[in-house]
Amino acid sequence: MLDYFLQQLIFALAIGAIYGLIALGYTMVYGVMRLINFAHGEFFMLGPYVYTFIFSGLIGLGGLAPVLDSVIAIVASFVIVGLLGVAIERFAYRPLRAYGRLAPMLSALGMSIVLQSAVRVTVGPQPVHFPAIVPSTPIDALGGMVTTVQFGILVAAVLLMVGLTLFVNGTRLGIWIRAASESWTTSSLLGIRVNRAVSLVFFIGPGLGAMAGIMYASYYGIMQPTMGSVIGLKAFTAAILGGIGSIPGAMLGGFLLGAIETFGTAFLPILSFGYIGTEYRDVFAFAVLILVLLFKPAGLLGETVSEETTVAKKDY
């Protein structure tokens, strides 16, 4: 039982890390713009596609050492997807700033349709095999069997999260982002270029999403144009669970959602004597979310909304 538990724990951490990385994109964008970026799941989907494109391009050109090819392709997909995020913000969201919060949200929805169908049209709707970046060898971790891929995902995701935390808390640009999330008007009065902070957030968020996409694709060995929809929805749930707008909250929410799902799937049928099967996994995740929000209306680590905040006064 214990080794089964440990094995499930590693599964939970690996999938939770992926949720967490995507949730970071949702939460950072929400922090500065109060926008639910429905297109975010598509950046997650674009990650593995851009990676494969660059990687096979490098191989086609003769290629360097295989490791170097992978690294270049990974960095390139972060940058390319990030720049795409910046461009989308510039053209599809920025013109709508003065028009409340519904218009940009729906514009994001439109962008999501555009990105997804653009990929479908160019590479076809069918799932494509995604070659593993690291060879998948099983390793014995305290009695539980995990693969190098799961382990690699966990390490890479934690490194990215630590890096982001250091960046946001320790650098000048990070201070811009935090200031812009705190108060748009005040920070612009104090000479912070809020638009640059927004662009920065729209670079980092989609970039992290692309990284999560590459991890997810190497976990399951497959990618397809629709993969961003459901995962994006779940990651958004994770962001809300942790308290939207809060960066540690998104990470916590991601890991929690991963744990709820994995352990729910693994133990619910046992605990309920087979009455509630694994097919209720998603119901379980959403039900936990509703329960948490009933007792902590701003999520686990979210700030309690003060009466002065415009968001609180005017919902939509």
Next chain:
Amino acid sequence: MGNSVIARRLGLLAVLALCVVLLALVPYLPSYYVRVVDSILIYIILAVGLNLVVGYAGLLDLGFIAFYAVGAYAYALLASGQFDIHLPFIVILFIGAAAGAIAGVLLGFPVLKLRGDYLAIVTLSFGEIIRIAINNADDLTNGPQGIAGLDRASLFGLPLTTPVHFYWLLLVLAIIVCGGVYYMERSILGKAWRALREDQDVVRGLGINTTTLKLLAFALSAAIGGAGGVIFGAFQRFVSPESFTFQESLLVVLIIIIGGVGNIVGVIAGAVVLVVLPEVLHFAAQYRLLIYGVVLVTVIVLRPGGLVSPRFNLGFIIRKVRTLWLSPSKT
């Protein structure tokens, strides 16, 4: 009474007559077009219902389709061989609306203290829970295969089988729903909702119970959604969980935003545009969704307030007609 007034009255009469003639001509169109019009009317009913919550009360509900599903499954369970229950259509129409309203209150009661995006995500979760539950409750709903062979509906002895029959039913219902919602919009209730949208703390400060207000909006809109679902079930004579995805909820929200939030005329325009657009784009084959998305974003960026200006609403049209008729000197 000058010539210009007579000319304008004639013009107005011509416009009204044109509308009536166009609506009366729909049944003579080929079946495909009648179906498209039926679809537009269903979405008008749904969007006008959801608009009570999103447009008037200012609460974002991303799980609206759940109420539609409740209505559709009410018809599927109460008028099919599934449990061999065969209730008449009109009875189920009311049951569906009531079931929708109850679901709305059940959802609304615990979650309405949440604000903004938290409310949005909880309604979204609720919609997903309903869909997944329907998908998995095999004994009750047949799961993903859905329930087929629903009863042919009839209303007061008149059969409801062809798209044309449903066209008349939907047209009458759409007019009733739009009229009812317009009446509510102008009542003290509508004013309270609009105040709630602008600043809920002030509303509470004035001694109005905001929770009751929100619950009322939720229940009414859910009842409209439930009734719409019953008609959908009777029309398709087949229901499956696939019709009630998150994307459907988003489509209804999209109709409201594209048309113009809180404006019935806008909602009608939005429903027409968003139902007709994919049909028109059939020629583009696999590029259809891509073009659809591009058009969507372009429209939102160019007209962020919606296609129809907030000034051009039902009240404006009614006032225009009334003044031209009763006291033309004022115009």
